[in-house]
Amino acid sequence: MSADWTIERLQKELSLCPAIVFHGIEATSLDAAKRRVVLKMPLRPELERAPGSGQFHGGPVASLIDTAGDYAVALAVGGGVPTINFRVDYLKPCVGPYLEATAEVRRAGRTVAVADVDVTNADGILCAVGRGNYLSAIG
Amino acid sequence: MSADWTIERLQKELSLCPAIVFHGIEATSLDAAKRRVVLKMPLRPELERAPGSGQFHGGPVASLIDTAGDYAVALAVGGGVPTINFRVDYLKPCVGPYLEATAEVRRAGRTVAVADVDVTNADGILCAVGRGNYLSAIG
Amino acid sequence: MSADWTIERLQKELSLCPAIVFHGIEATSLDAAKRRVVLKMPLRPELERAPGSGQFHGGPVASLIDTAGDYAVALAVGGGVPTINFRVDYLKPCVGPYLEATAEVRRAGRTVAVADVDVTNADGILCAVGRGNYLSAIG
Amino acid sequence: MSADWTIERLQKELSLCPAIVFHGIEATSLDAAKRRVVLKMPLRPELERAPGSGQFHGGPVASLIDTAGDYAVALAVGGGVPTINFRVDYLKPCVGPYLEATAEVRRAGRTVAVADVDVTNADGILCAVGRGNYLSAIG
Numbered sequence A, B, C, D: 001m002s003a004d005w006t007i008e009r010l011q012k013e014l015s016l017c018p019a020i021v022f023h024g025i026e027a028t029s030l031d032a033a034k035r036r037v038v039l040k041m042p043l044r045p046e047l048e049r050a051p052g053s054g055q056f057h058g059g060p061v062a063s064l065i066d067t068a069g070d071y072a073v074a075l076a077v078g079g080g081v082p083t084i085n086f087r088v089d090y091l092k093p094c095v096g097p098y099l100e101a102t103a104e105v106r107r108a109g110r111t112v113a114v115a116d117v118d119v120t121n122a123d124g125i126l127c128a129v130g131r132g133n134y135l136s137a138i139g
Helices: A007-015 A018-023 A058-077 B007-015 B018-023 B058-077 C007-015 C018-023 C058-077 D007-015 D018-023 D058-077
Strands: A026-031 A036-042 A083-090 A098-108 A112-121 A126-135 B026-031 B036-042 B083-090 B098-108 B112-121 B126-135 C026-031 C036-042 C083-090 C098-108 C112-121 C126-135 D026-031 D036-042 D083-090 D098-108 D112-121 D126-135
Touching: A007 A018, A007 A026, A007 A058, A018 A058, A018 B058, A036 A058, A058 A083, A058 A098, A058 A112, A058 A126, A058 B018, A058 B058, A058 B083, A083 B058, A083 C083, A083 D126, A098 A126, A098 D126, A126 D083, A126 D098, A126 D126, B007 B018, B007 B026, B007 B058, B018 B058, B036 B058, B058 B083, B058 B098, B058 B112, B058 B126, B083 C126, B083 D083, B098 B126, B098 C126, B126 C083, B126 C098, B126 C126, C007 C018, C007 C026, C007 C058, C018 C058, C018 D058, C036 C058, C058 C083, C058 C098, C058 C112, C058 C126, C058 D018, C058 D058, C058 D083, C083 D058, C098 C126, D007 D018, D007 D026, D007 D058, D018 D058, D036 D058, D058 D083, D058 D098, D058 D112, D058 D126, D098 D126
Parallel strands: none
Antiparallel strands: A026 A036, A036 A098, A083 A126, A083 B083, A098 A112, A112 A126, B026 B036, B036 B098, B083 B126, B098 B112, B112 B126, C026 C036, C036 C098, C083 C126, C083 D083, C098 C112, C112 C126, D026 D036, D036 D098, D083 D126, D098 D112, D112 D126
């Protein structure tokens, strides 16, 4: 089923969710065989920690991680799925014109899928990492 | 030091952060002695999972949790602190006109503080829980 | 179904698992209506971090948390269930003649249950907290 | 400082901790430049979930993860460090004559280090993953 995924379909699904659209999260690339997606989130003033700081607030970074993990699992199971939980670790200040999240499925079981997400900034510096569980049993 | 905290100061600190302002997160109450804060996030179209659904997307719920935990720790240590990590578990769909997050410090050590956050909706239903670590050593 | 749970049944189930027996984990109390169990783990030399230190190593503390959360969920869903994941936060050195873990179900959904676990030592000091997801759909 | 680490030193440090010795955790390899350690835990009857099952209980798997992450950080910062927290996700039944944990430091900050741990069985199947924070500021 993952054969049906294209960057256009991914972008279209993202564009249907108001919160994702507000965050400005866009599809960069996907590899259905590797169950991997890359999403990008450009800096907007509304995403900053402090005005003019150029630093993303941790909340939007968490949103990016949640979304990236979700769509990596969607590649594996056929469609968007509910998040059960996720964890985010902030490693360095998330500074720069954009962040990029690379999400990969570590395991897609019958009921639960596990995805890992690495977040880098425009300089390629690893700023945050995420790990989440998603409900992989979809109707 | 926590004696200096008032609801006005908390609201003012929240209003300095563009991401918190965008999310529309407001101070509801605080109890410095109990190291507990309650924040509220009304629904906005930009926070929805699907247009007109009345359901918050998981990302903003995570932002609310991060922010509430952060300010509970701020009560204990004197000011806003960097988030080291947090975990969010989604228990039920976050539906309704607003969400309320109650955050409490479980431990404020010399270096790391731990806060728990419960998120309920307007009907008082527990929708999500968070737990995070914050850097409690501030300059 | 949880009406069938007694402290004897809980103790018997614990005694069937070699790893739980090795750790010396015992049933202290349970409250099926509140979906809460309390387990106790006396100190043994094999559980120490350093010889003669009187301090539990973090690994056995994690085992205690996993087990306590598991049986709190068992009260709610009728029997032992697989752990999906859990998180442990170490708050203070786990020192003393025994540890006690109080586990409570926060949510028992159709597929996933969430339990919180507080670990205290013999002086009643909160040493560690756990939170985990368990598969609540059992055959 | 990490230049001082050898497999003999790692094995010796492991052998000083009663809980690690009880679990039978041994050093397999280390790469100080990559801040990576590999530890092995053979199956013992006391580590089983059910007698004769050949399946490790989740508790000892968590202990293996905690220990592996800890020593990966030790390579980076010079010595054993306290665990702040960790998360374990169980992906598949941990079955077989031994488990192997590969731990890598993702970030060693001034105060907090983050390590990732992958656990495979003797067939090379990924059974569990861990992620933890360790206090990297040591005296």
